[in-house]
Amino acid sequence: MFFMFCSSTLLSPSFSKLSLSLSLFLKRMISNTSSNSFSHSPISLLESCNSMYQLNQIHSHTIKLGLSSNHFFLTKFIIFCCTNESGDVYYARKLFEEIPQPSVFLWNTMIKGYSRISCCENGVCLYKLMLINSIKPDNYTFPFLLKGFTKDVALKYGKVLLNHAVKHGFLDSNLFVQKAFVHLFSLCRLMDLAHKVFDMGDGWEVVTWNVMLSGYNRVKRFEEAKGLFIEMEKKCECVLPNSVTLVLMLSACSKLKDLDGGNYIYYKYIRNGIVERNLILENALIDMFASCGEMDAARGVFDDMKIRDVISWTSIVTGFANICRIDLARKFFEQMPERDNVSWTAMIDGYLRMNCFKEVLLLFREMQVSNVKPDEFTMVSILTACAHLGALELGEWAKTYIDKNKIKNDTFIGNALIDMYFKCGNVEKAREIFNVMQNKDKFTWTAMIVGLANNGHGEESLTMFSNMLEASVTPDEITYIGVLCACTHVGMVAKGKYFFSNMTIQHGIKPNVAHYGCMVDLLGRSGHLKEALEVILNMPLKPNSIVWGSLLGACRVHKNVQLAEMAVKEILELEPENGAVYVLLCNIYAACKKWENLHEVRKLMMDRGIKKTPGCSLMEMNGIVYEFVAGDKSHPQSKEIYGKLENMKQELINAGYSPDTSEVFLDVGEEDKETSLYWHSEKLAIAYALISLGDGVTIRIVKNLRMCVDCHHMAKVVSKVYNRELIVRDKTRFHHFRHGLCSCNNFW
DNA sequence: CTAGGGTTAG
Numbered sequence: 001m002f003f004m005f006c007s008s009t010l011l012s013p014s015f016s017k018l019s020l021s022l023s024l025f026l027k028r029m030i031s032n033t034s035s036n037s038f039s040h041s042p043i044s045l046l047e048s049c050n051s052m053y054q055l056n057q058i059h060s061h062t063i064k065l066g067l068s069s070n071h072f073f074l075t076k077f078i079i080f081c082c083t084n085e086s087g088d089v090y091y092a093r094k095l096f097e098e099i100p101q102p103s104v105f106l107w108n109t110m111i112k113g114y115s116r117i118s119c120c121e122n123g124v125c126l127y128k129l130m131l132i133n134s135i136k137p138d139n140y141t142f143p144f145l146l147k148g149f150t151k152d153v154a155l156k157y158g159k160v161l162l163n164h165a166v167k168h169g170f171l172d173s174n175l176f177v178q179k180a181f182v183h184l185f186s187l188c189r190l191m192d193l194a195h196k197v198f199d200m201g202d203g204w205e206v207v208t209w210n211v212m213l214s215g216y217n218r219v220k221r222f223e224e225a226k227g228l229f230i231e232m233e234k235k236c237e238c239v240l241p242n243s244v245t246l247v248l249m250l251s252a253c254s255k256l257k258d259l260d261g262g263n264y265i266y267y268k269y270i271r272n273g274i275v276e277r278n279l280i281l282e283n284a285l286i287d288m289f290a291s292c293g294e295m296d297a298a299r300g301v302f303d304d305m306k307i308r309d310v311i312s313w314t315s316i317v318t319g320f321a322n323i324c325r326i327d328l329a330r331k332f333f334e335q336m337p338e339r340d341n342v343s344w345t346a347m348i349d350g351y352l353r354m355n356c357f358k359e360v361l362l363l364f365r366e367m368q369v370s371n372v373k374p375d376e377f378t379m380v381s382i383l384t385a386c387a388h389l390g391a392l393e394l395g396e397w398a399k400t401y402i403d404k405n406k407i408k409n410d411t412f413i414g415n416a417l418i419d420m421y422f423k424c425g426n427v428e429k430a431r432e433i434f435n436v437m438q439n440k441d442k443f444t445w446t447a448m449i450v451g452l453a454n455n456g457h458g459e460e461s462l463t464m465f466s467n468m469l470e471a472s473v474t475p476d477e478i479t480y481i482g483v484l485c486a487c488t489h490v491g492m493v494a495k496g497k498y499f500f501s502n503m504t505i506q507h508g509i510k511p512n513v514a515h516y517g518c519m520v521d522l523l524g525r526s527g528h529l530k531e532a533l534e535v536i537l538n539m540p541l542k543p544n545s546i547v548w549g550s551l552l553g554a555c556r557v558h559k560n561v562q563l564a565e566m567a568v569k570e571i572l573e574l575e576p577e578n579g580a581v582y583v584l585l586c587n588i589y590a591a592c593k594k595w596e597n598l599h600e601v602r603k604l605m606m607d608r609g610i611k612k613t614p615g616c617s618l619m620e621m622n623g624i625v626y627e628f629v630a631g632d633k634s635h636p637q638s639k640e641i642y643g644k645l646e647n648m649k650q651e652l653i654n655a656g657y658s659p660d661t662s663e664v665f666l667d668v669g670e671e672d673k674e675t676s677l678y679w680h681s682e683k684l685a686i687a688y689a690l691i692s693l694g695d696g697v698t699i700r701i702v703k704n705l706r707m708c709v710d711c712h713h714m715a716k717v718v719s720k721v722y723n724r725e726l727i728v729r730d731k732t733r734f735h736h737f738r739h740g741l742c743s744c745n746n747f748w
Numbered sequence: 749c750t751a752g753g754g755t756t757a758g
Contacts, residue, residue: 242749244750279751311752315752318752346752376754377754381755414755415754418755447755447756515757
């Protein structure tokens with residue numbers, strides 16, 4: 001009735017007439033509040049008000065009637081403004097200020113209002129004000145207050161508020177208060193605290209269990225989520241998992257690659273229909289199977305689904321990409337009815353995993369054409385591809401794109417940028433990014449340590465490492481690989497040994513095969529071949545081909561045929577198809593002029609039908625990446641390039657370059673090896689750069705194999721004769737050439 | 749309270 005009255009008030013042109021009746025109505029209402037004639041209860045009438053506009057009407061009339069400070073009305077107004085969907089909390093606050101001594105109830109209502117509109121800082125202010133006014137919080141205060149907290153605010157005030165709740169005795173008595181704190185600590189990732197509070201309560205409903213599980217998932221403590229779930233199952237009389245619980249558990253199993261756990265959930269709860277299926281649950285199932293590599297099972301779920309969304313499809317694409325079935329991933333990707341940025345990024349990452357960087361960039365272009373906006377995940381992948389291609393211009397374009405399109409510049413992006421700049425040889429820019437990054441994680445520091453080491457700044461790399469420790473960031477096994485790398489690249493044998501032993505002593509990291517590989521590399525490159533061999537023979541793990549490969553590389557440098565033979569035999573035991581190893585042995589024999597042995601190996605290769613994969617070099621120009629393969633003539637300007645090489649040769653020889661063909665042999669196909677017109681891929685790239693790149697532009701080349709002596713020598717002379725800066729990144733290290741100087745002093 | 753994609757080394 002009152003609602004109708006209000007409505008007509010709003011619509012009627014003769015508002016004043018009606019407003020008179022309202023005044024009368026209100027007066028009667030007040031005089032009636034204590035009477036029993038509630039058949040037309042004034043309270044219930046007021047409560048049927050449902051917009052701020054209506055509330056304003058009533059309020060202004062109470063003012064006209066001189067009832068502006070009437071407690072009953074103010075309270076009702078505040079409740080409306082704080083709890084109704086359309087209520088204006090700031091309006092409530094003004095009214096609240098007019099009440100000289102508000103009750104706890106009113107304080108709580110105001111706090112609840114701020115939580116409703118997600119102004120939790122205001123809620124906290126009010127809570128503080130409440131304490132200042134000597135009002136004690138009750139067991140409603142905390143649930144209302146905490147409800148609207150964001151992660152940051154929760155972190156800022158969570159612990160203090162917990163102390164308050166303990167002090168007032170709510171925490172061990174009131175389930176609602178406990179629940180509010182479990183939610184809060186789970187939200188701000190303080191899972192140990194959340195668990196503590198959780199253990200104080202008993203008989204939790206399923207939602208609270210779920211909050212705990214999702215909290216553990218959020219902080220990637222999946223094992224503990226599993227443990228909690230097992231605990232939950234023990235209490236099956238009191239609480240049963242629902243579909244949300246199962247989704248959380250499947251997600252944990254997916255991240256743990258725990259197929260047994262995933263199957264357990266599937267068979268116990270899902271397959272038999274104990275818990276009803278829904279789209280989210282089925283997608284979680286697909287994801288679990290897919291990340292465990294069980295694509296048949298994943299397909300089974302996928303095929304049986306009544307409704308599939310873009311997430312279902314993307315999970316299948318990701319699953320195939322993860323087991324390196326890029327063809328099947330692509331097939332499903334093509335068949336998708338719609339693709340979002342996650343689908344595109346998943347496909348892009350599939351190619352990244354296969355080291356198909358050109359496909360990455362092609363796909364990215366396609367993505368842009370189809371008008372799907374990349375986000376920070378996509379851009380990390382693009383930057384990673386640029387890093388591997390040595391595509392600095394493209395990488396810088398990506399950075400500009402990120403800035404321009406306001407893509408979230410998070411730690412992942414920063415790390416990827418640092419890595420990209422280092423891999424393109426731009427140390428200065430990498431440092432710049434590092435310096436402005438506000439959140440540095442272990443990846444950031446590791447990228448710096450590795451990047452500086454690779455670019456010949458070994459000392460600075462080790463300084464970074466001590467800065468990292470000072471910043472209380474815990475290094476992992478990869479950080480230590482970087483540290484050992486730094487020692488190797490500047491020949492600090494003693495320091496390397498020191499760090500190798502310290503890694504276990506200080507940080508409890510057991511050296512893995514790769515670390516032993518680093519030690520072999522460190523000792524071998526610096527000429528301590530016997531010691532390097534001892535490391536291999538005494539290591540507690542089975543040496544893999546990389547470890548033996550390090551020794552082999554060192555033998556090549558220091559021309560130790562005996563050890564090299566031994567290493568090769570070991571490697572060929574492990575990888576009989578590894579063409580590069582045969583080639584390396586041939587190179588060693590060639591370097592020592594042991595022609596007979598060389599022919600033997602050559603014959604062995606022929607008999608076994610081993611073919612060496614051709615080396616290739618990449619170079620970027622104007623954002624386009626060019627690929628050069630040794631001896632190849634497919635480039636449209638091939639003639640020019642070879643011409644340039646021929647006339648370069650004389651100029652270079654005049655400037656002190658003497659061609660060294662000892663290592664050429666096996667890089668060439670059968671037909672080409674007799675001709676003198678054979679050129680390494682990086683030489684083709686250099687020649688092309690000299691033809692096409694303007695003066696003063698740095699020539700940047702990425703080579704997928706080890707740079708040979710001859711090319712190294714030639715690059716040095718090129719930088720002098722043509723006054724060019726040259727950066728060549730090969731499989732094992734960076735080579736900077738400027739004015740004929742090489743920053744890679746202990747190249748060998 | 750619930751589902752999909754990201755960074756480092758060898």
